[in-house]
Amino acid sequence: MSTARPIRPTDAAVIAAQSQEDVVVGNEIVRHNRASRLIHWAAAITFFVCLFTGMPIWAPVFGWMAHLFGGLSVCRVIHPWAGLAFFAASIVMFVQWLGDMRLEPSERKEWLTGGRAMQYLRYETDDANVGKYNGGQKLQFWLVSLAALGLLLSGLMMWFPSAFPRLLMELAYLVHDLTFILFAMLIVFHIYLGTVAEPGTFGSMTRGTVTRAWARLHHPRWYREVTGEESRRS
Ligand code: HEM
Numbered sequence: 001m002s003t004a005r006p007i008r009p010t011d012a013a014v015i016a017a018q019s020q021e022d023v024v025v026g027n028e029i030v031r032h033n034r035a036s037r038l039i040h041w042a043a044a045i046t047f048f049v050c051l052f053t054g055m056p057i058w059a060p061v062f063g064w065m066a067h068l069f070g071g072l073s074v075c076r077v078i079h080p081w082a083g084l085a086f087f088a089a090s091i092v093m094f095v096q097w098l099g100d101m102r103l104e105p106s107e108r109k110e111w112l113t114g115g116r117a118m119q120y121l122r123y124e125t126d127d128a129n130v131g132k133y134n135g136g137q138k139l140q141f142w143l144v145s146l147a148a149l150g151l152l153l154s155g156l157m158m159w160f161p162s163a164f165p166r167l168l169m170e171l172a173y174l175v176h177d178l179t180f181i182l183f184a185m186l187i188v189f190h191i192y193l194g195t196v197a198e199p200g201t202f203g204s205m206t207r208g209t210v211t212r213a214w215a216r217l218h219h220p221r222w223y224r225e226v227t228g229e230e231s232r233r234s
Helices: 012-019 034-058 060-069 072-100 105-112 116-121 135-159 166-197 212-218 220-227 229-233
Strands: 028-030 209-211
Touching: 012 028, 012 034, 012 209, 028 212, 028 220, 034 060, 034 072, 034 166, 060 072, 072 135, 105 116, 105 135, 116 135, 135 166, 209 212, 212 220, 220 229
Parallel strands: none
Antiparallel strands: 028 209
């Protein structure tokens, strides 16, 4: 059963979501404007191009992936350029979202050491103070940004190996390999949370909106800020 709403260009929420964010339109709230969604999809697509061109270079067992791009030698040419595109998209995304991603002291305590991540996965959290992003999402933002930088620096070294001593090159391969493996695992998890685990979330990256009920459930403080319900109550 699908609850996805069609994206009609004449729909008031779809029009609002072209340029605005954090506004209520009927039963919906705009979560990501068109620019945010486009840059997110650019990062996602270039990430998967990097992954599917990089893995056949990494291990012959993934050689079949190279056929998607016309062979291993083509992958070797495409991969670093796709990597640069991925990094460029990541930088724009970083600047766009940075303002919302600072961890509050309580989030730092709960998510880094207080076991909040496990509670969240067991649907045991009921925190009325969750803003537009929860502590886990903010942590993921910082991890992904760090990983993008690590992949860029190690990838540039791998692109121009003769410019670096052998020991540094070995380190670059280690960093590139470990980072892409952890990153890919994180992204699988990210996709799971954005689709199966929390129905209604995916629409925020297609249509740009979520329902009021979704916002009230997952991001109650953001819901109150956007709808002004808190000020009406007090
Ligand atoms: C951010 C910019 C990036 C640059 C400049 C870059 C560059 C490179 C280069 C030059 C190589 C060696 C290719 C060869 O041997 O012909 C490589 C290998 C590889 N890259 Fe990247 N890359 C980047 C991002 C990524 C990303 C985002 C992923 C995965 C999501 C990735 C996954 C891989 C893998 C799996 C390999 C094979 C590693 C190995 O042989 O041990 N790279 N990369």
